Amino acid sequence: MSFLEMHHVSKSYGQGQTEVRALDGIDLSVESGSLVAVMGPSGSGKSTLLTIAGSLEDPTSGEVRVGGASLSAMSRNDKARLRRRSIGFVFQDYNLLAGLTAVENVSLPLELDGVPLKRARVAGMEALEELGLADRAPHFPDELSGGERQRVSIARAVVGERHLLLADEPSGALDSTNGEAVMRLVLAACRRGVAAVIVTHDAQLASWADRVVFLRDGRVVDQTQPPPSPESLLLPSPQS
Amino acid sequence: MSVRHALLGLLSDGPKYGLQLRQDFEATTGEVWPLNVGQVYTTLQRLERDGLVESDGADEGPQKGFRITAEGEAELAQWLRTPPDLSAPPRDELVIKVLVATRLPGVDVHEVIQSHRRYLVELMQQWTRLKEDEAEFDLGLALVVDAELFRLDSVIRWLDTADGRIKRAGVEPTAPTRSALPRLRRRIGVQP
Numbered sequence: 001m002s003f004l005e006m007h008h009v010s011k012s013y014g015q016g017q018t019e020v021r022a023l024d025g026i027d028l029s030v031e032s033g034s035l036v037a038v039m040g041p042s043g044s045g046k047s048t049l050l051t052i053a054g055s056l057e058d059p060t061s062g063e064v065r066v067g068g069a070s071l072s073a074m075s076r077n078d079k080a081r082l083r084r085r086s087i088g089f090v091f092q093d094y095n096l097l098a099g100l101t102a103v104e105n106v107s108l109p110l111e112l113d114g115v116p117l118k119r120a121r122v123a124g125m126e127a128l129e130e131l132g133l134a135d136r137a138p139h140f141p142d143e144l145s146g147g148e149r150q151r152v153s154i155a156r157a158v159v160g161e162r163h164l165l166l167a168d169e170p171s172g173a174l175d176s177t178n179g180e181a182v183m184r185l186v187l188a189a190c191r192r193g194v195a196a197v198i199v200t201h202d203a204q205l206a207s208w209a210d211r212v213v214f215l216r217d218g219r220v221v222d223q224t225q226p227p228p229s230p231e232s233l234l235l236p237s238p239q240s
Numbered sequence: 241m242s243v244r245h246a247l248l249g250l251l252s253d254g255p256k257y258g259l260q261l262r263q264d265f266e267a268t269t270g271e272v273w274p275l276n277v278g279q280v281y282t283t284l285q286r287l288e289r290d291g292l293v294e295s296d297g298a299d300e301g302p303q304k305g306f307r308i309t310a311e312g313e314a315e316l317a318q319w320l321r322t323p324p325d326l327s328a329p330p331r332d333e334l335v336i337k338v339l340v341a342t343r344l345p346g347v348d349v350h351e352v353i354q355s356h357r358r359y360l361v362e363l364m365q366q367w368t369r370l371k372e373d374e375a376e377f378d379l380g381l382a383l384v385v386d387a388e389l390f391r392l393d394s395v396i397r398w399l400d401t402a403d404g405r406i407k408r409a410g411v412e413p414t415a416p417t418r419s420a421l422p423r424l425r426r427r428i429g430v431q432p
Contacts, residue, residue, distance in 0.1 A: 039361070041404060187372070203396040204389055207364035208372075214354060222354050224362045230370040233272070 002029040002065075003163055003195035004053055009062035010218075011048050022048040023059070024218040030197055032163065035190045037206035038199040040215030046199035047168055049215065053197060054087050054166045055079040067163060084113040088157025090167035090186075094149045096141040096156075102148075103128060103137040106156045115160070127155040131185055147178030151185060158189045165189055165196040171205055183208040243275065243283050248308055248316040251293060255307035258284060270381025272388075287312065334395065338402055353403050357396055364392050 011023040023045045030036045040046050051057040052064060055071050064071045067086060071079065088109075089095075096105045107124030111117060128137050131151050141149055150170065157165050167186060171179030179202075187208055190196050198205065206212045214222040243265075250256065250264045262280045266273070284306055287293040292312035296305040308316070334356060341352045371385045 041400060184372075201400070203361055203364055203393050204368075206361060207368040207389070209365070212358075212361050212365070214358065216350070216354075222358050224358055224365065227362050227365040227369065230366045230373065233366055233370060 001032055001068075003032045003067055004028070004030040004197065005063075005065040006049075006053060007063045007065075009049075009052060009059045009064060011045075011052060011057070012060045022218055023052070026062070026218075026220060028053075028213065028220065030164075030195045032195045033190055033193050034211070035187055035196045035198070035209045037209035037212045038197060038215055039201060039203070039206050039212055040199075041201060044215040045218040046201075046215055048218075050166050050168050050197065050199050054089060054164075055083055081113070084109050085160070086162055087164045087166060088154075088159075088162045090150070090153050090157050090165065090170045092169040092172040094141070094153045096149055096153060098141055101138050101140055102133065102144065102152045102155075105141070105152060106159050109156060110160050113160075123160055124155070127159040128152070131155050145178075146174055147181060150174060150178070150182050154182065154185050154189070158194060163194060165194050167196065167198040169200050169202070170198055172200075172202070176204065179205060242319070243279060244287060245316060245319045247280070247283055247287065248292060248312050248319075251306060251308040252313060252316060255296070255305050257303065257305050261306075268380050270378055270384040272381070272384045335398075338399075342406060349406050350403060353399050353406075357399050360392050360396050360399075364389055364396075367392070 006026050006028040009023055009026040009028075010021065013020045013022060026045075026049060028036070028038075028049075038046050038049060048057070052059050053066075055064070055066065055074075058072075066082060069082075071082075074082065096102075097108070100108065103121060103124045106127050107120040110120035110123055115123070125134065125137060128134050131154060133148065133151055133155065136144060136148055136152070141152070144152065150173075154165075154170075157167075165186065170186065171182045174182065183205055186196055186198065190210075198209065200206055210226070212224040213220055246265055246268070247261055250261055250268070256264065258277060258280045261284075262275050262277055265275050265280075281300075284293060284295075288295055288306070291309060292315050293306045293308055296307075298304045337356070338349065338353060341347050341349045367385050367388050371382060371389075
């Protein structure tokens with residue numbers, strides 16, 4: 001089942017001669033359990049697509065459905081609740097709150113949603129443990145490396161019962177080893193049933209995805225086909 | 241790739257038979273580069289002729305063992321530290337396709353570029369899956385897969401840059417600039 005569906009979604013800024021069309025008739029479905037990467041150059045509409053999918057911005061036209069529910073039918077409060085409960089965001093610059101420890105950052109979305117403090121902290125610890133960060137729980141963001149901060153932000157994005165993970169250049173500021181670790185975590189979340197969209201201009205990141213969608217001037221211009229088995233890359237040994 | 245030096249490398253940690261060398265070679269390269277036994281024996285004969293390995297004197301066949309000589313060790317040490325020749329750009333078919341596409345009227349260069357980009361990303365997805373499944377447990381394979389991913393990634397980056405450059409330059413086919421290529425060849429030392 002598609003957890004995220006975008007139908008003919010367009011987004012314009014400005015009017016008349018100064019109108020800029022950031023998205024132009026986007027159709028995109030993301031199944032639960034699958035990872036979709038959106039690739040495109042700067043200005044192709046990648047980040048706009050993500051903010052609209054995450055209900056942070058409204059489209060000018062078209063429909064977005066998350067978990068079967070149409071965003072256009074929701075009030076601002078409904079959307080805020082949806083974001084707190086179902087959607088996790090990961091940004092290039094982590095967006096952790098400097099005054100909170102790792103576990104407090106991770107459990108914050110649950111606390112804001114009314115989960116009792118103790119239960120929220122337990123869930124936060126579980127999310128950190130799953131990502132191998134239990135020992136970093138009491139540390140503040142400025143005591144963590146860049147790779148650890150991004151892993152904490154992924155823990156925050158998947159804490160509780162989140163079903164949709166939206167990531168904007170999640171390893172943009174990391175070296176390739178840490179970038180790979182981040183993508184392994186995103187993929188692991190998908191294998192547990194989360195639907196994920198990452199937007200990136202980095203082909204190495206995108207290649208972790210089940211499907212790669214190419215964006216250009218606000219339009220989907222192409223997408224990859226399901227790749228054949230990687231075994232085909234390993235050539236059979238020639239007979240002597 | 242130098243099978244010759246790879247075999248010297250495998251012999252540097254002890255004498256081996258030809259068949260064993262083939263198995264070790266494939267294991268070291270993550271089974272991405274297969275090697276037939278005939279190739280192994282031909283290479284070993286040449287290495288022996290050049291004094292870089294010596295055999296145990298047994299008859300030709302699977303029971304014949306080989307060990308590296310001091311000269312072979314020296315050759316291996318020198319080869320490891322000699323950079324491969326990357327000074328001249330290879331005659332890259334993809335670069336030529338894009339160059340040709342920019343000069344043909346009626347051809348959408350961006351569409352041509354995108355079809356290559358998609359193919360390369362699909363190839364990278366396959367390599368990445370291999371890393372996800374196996375490379376964590378096999379250093380040789382992980383290194384080979386990383387090298388391939390970086391190589392393909394660099395081609396995609398070139399396509400992205402070309403795409404942007406062509407867009408900025410306008411979509412009209414451009415007349416070839418006759419003087420640019422010979423100058424470039426001279427500068428990078430490529431013989432016409």
